[in-house]
Amino acid sequence: MASNLSTRAVRSACIASKAAPRSLVTLIPRRSFATNPETAEPPTTQAEQPRWSYTPPQAKAPFSLHMHSGRPEFHNNSDPEVLDKFYIRMLGNGGENYLSEETKWLAVTHKSFDQGRRGFNDRLAFLGKRIVQLQASLALAQNPTPASSSAKVDEFGREPFSHAALDGLRNLSPSTKSFLTDRSKLAELAQKYEMQKVVRWEPRKPNNLMASGLELVLAHTMYAIIGAISLEKGGHIANKVAQERILEPLGIRSVS
Template identity: 75%
Template sequence: MASNLSTRAVRTACSSSKAAARSLATAIPRRTFATGPESSTGETEQPRWSYTPPRAKAPFSLRLHSKRPFFHVNSDPALLDQFYIRMLGNDGDKMLSDELKWLAVTHKSFDQGRRGFNDRLAFLGKRIVQLQTSLALVQSSEAATTPANPDPYGRTPFSHPALDGLRSLSPETKSFLTDRSKLSELAQKYEMQNILRWTPRKPDDLKASGLELVLAHTMYAVVGAVSLEKGGHIANKVAQERILEPLGLKTVS
């Protein structure tokens, strides 16, 4: 009899705790992660790239009384479209969606990363550029004329035209051809620095703030964005024609 009473008491306590948990869950508003612009009213939604999400804003400024000078960042879509035309060619401004165009040129230092940033796009784009660099080195006609070291025993090693380019394929060669400084110079020819969204550590000294690294990083991000939106075939052409060939590495389609 006593065991039955204790069992009933335990069941009653469990049911009451579950009911309390349900009421608490309904009382607390559920948080969701938005992938697009939020709109609590029926008004026109703002583009996601143009504002900081309200829930991501700090209750107060973390740089109150900061003496750091103001650094202007582009917010003009027309200026951004002109950059994509310069880098991607005619109709380059129509190759990507508006959201992806802004994301590709946004560094994680801008707005503390609250509007998204281009790290994943740059990771993908760098792999594509490195692959195309390797293929260009293997297929290079200059590599086939490179003399091989003579064999001390007079043996003739196996040779084939498809294997001659392997002599030029090395991590050092690829790093030299796609050096950060070279990518940065090419990015400046495309005037990427005018539309880059980032927050330099020293606004009065961009070089010391890492402008060279950020520009090279963003070049990879643009290639990654093209791959995401248009596929690998188009991204390969962009890497070949808009990055490697201007750097002096001829590619074979």
């Protein structure tokens, strides 16, 4: 009796093993792989280009977004050598090697350029602004304010508590920090680095860049470069660049 049951089990298993591949063939789609290099599709020329240099075809509009606008065309830099010279002016010798090729272009690309279809620097600027503001706060706290000669004398002879580590807290007012890191001052510093030659954007009025928001775009790009350095080189390098290349030229010197 036991031998009959084992024989039936073996037969059912064999039948199931023969039927399973036929059902799986009908359910699983076949994939064809090109093993012959001559039959494989060659890479397109556009795919070999760097991402910053072209707009993806699927992102292009079927018509011009500035059709019959009468607005003069605004020229944006597309020369990598010009961009490298800017990074050398801002970051010093070897500054062109701080960032990867794609990130160097992304950091100087405003969201108005090409309708944002090649990427833009908003998130980098958000991170970079936090780094610059933090370093400005630390530098102000480390620089004590001189004692005022017009301080009131307590009638009971009491003296307020003072400590060298707390003397700089008087500088940490929002008005002081915002005055020293004002947008116009950042934009003026960016123009000394000749950032306006490499920043990629589409001004609303190409004949009047200041009215189109040039100061805001330049300050925004300064923050974006610090944010990009933080992501690719680390916070220590970004802090150092923010101190030496942005805050010190603005008159905020940190005590180290």
